[in-house]
Amino acid sequence: MTKALDSYEIKYDVNNRFKDYPQHKIKVHASPDEMETFVRDGFLVRRNFIPPEWIEDFGAALEEIIEEDKGKPKAEVYEGNGLYFRRLLERNETFHRLIKYDPSLTVARALLGPQVSFYVESRVALAGVADAGVAWHYHMAVIPDPLPPFFCYPHTMQGLIYLDEIGDKEGPLSVIPGSHIDNDPRRDYDGTYDTHPDEVQLKFSPGDCILMHGNLWHKTTPTAADCGRRRLVLFGYAPSWLNDNTDHIGSETDSTLIDQLRATDPEVDELIAGRSLFT
Numbered sequence: 001m002t003k004a005l006d007s008y009e010i011k012y013d014v015n016n017r018f019k020d021y022p023q024h025k026i027k028v029h030a031s032p033d034e035m036e037t038f039v040r041d042g043f044l045v046r047r048n049f050i051p052p053e054w055i056e057d058f059g060a061a062l063e064e065i066i067e068e069d070k071g072k073p074k075a076e077v078y079e080g081n082g083l084y085f086r087r088l089l090e091r092n093e094t095f096h097r098l099i100k101y102d103p104s105l106t107v108a109r110a111l112l113g114p115q116v117s118f119y120v121e122s123r124v125a126l127a128g129v130a131d132a133g134v135a136w137h138y139h140m141a142v143i144p145d146p147l148p149p150f151f152c153y154p155h156t157m158q159g160l161i162y163l164d165e166i167g168d169k170e171g172p173l174s175v176i177p178g179s180h181i182d183n184d185p186r187r188d189y190d191g192t193y194d195t196h197p198d199e200v201q202l203k204f205s206p207g208d209c210i211l212m213h214g215n216l217w218h219k220t221t222p223t224a225a226d227c228g229r230r231r232l233v234l235f236g237y238a239p240s241w242l243n244d245n246t247d248h249i250g251s252e253t254d255s256t257l258i259d260q261l262r263a264t265d266p267e268v269d270e271l272i273a274g275r276s277l278f279t
């Protein structure tokens, strides 16, 4: 019997004359079988995804960020859920370790293509706070009805790294396998904690990760009153060409000409900045 492959190689040729038709060789950190499962089910669980010392380092970096955000007017504190922290690559260089982290980057490139963009965020639910959770949802709530002829299905990949033990009290994560590829994502359980007949409940140890498609339906079970803290590093990839911006070329400007408009008009913000989960 031959041993199953735990990695494989993809060679992408890209049709870009201006970059001399680049070739991207990717050693995918997953077996072909695992990738097939990911494509079908919409997720892949990775135990011990990060080196043990990173758990502590990410936790320490998060502690600093939690402190920095205390009392800030735009700090994200959600009753019945927890705290969120965005743009962590800009806030602490400890998270830069994830930028070229092959166990996730190569999987993202195998799923989305060689050119992907990347971000890191965090969700924290505090110890001893009951009923903190996230009801059924999916991340790419952007599918219009009717579907435009050239609609670009929101294929993205996200990763959730847990820094704490997630047992019954801390609220396991539930996912619905296969729910990421349905073009009609309106469901009667949207925004509820209802039990779903197909849900798979997952518990985690520090350093574990779930990689998932951005449109996989998931929820957490709300926390118990005697729960431990529940810290999560959330990261994600999208095709880098989606937000077709040219910020990195041409002469530089520190103009703030558009900033006020963006701050006061969500439509302008979306037109300029792209990613918009909640509009």
Ligand SMILES: O=C(O)CCC(=O)C(=O)O
Pocket (backbone or CB within 6 Å): 123, 134, 160, 172, 173, 218, 219, 220, 232
């Ligand atoms: O905390 C978790 O396990 C999941 C959180 C989540 O799904 C989210 O914040 O979008």
Ligand SMILES: [Fe+2]
Pocket (backbone or CB within 6 Å): 134, 137, 138, 139, 218
């Ligand atoms: Fe989520």
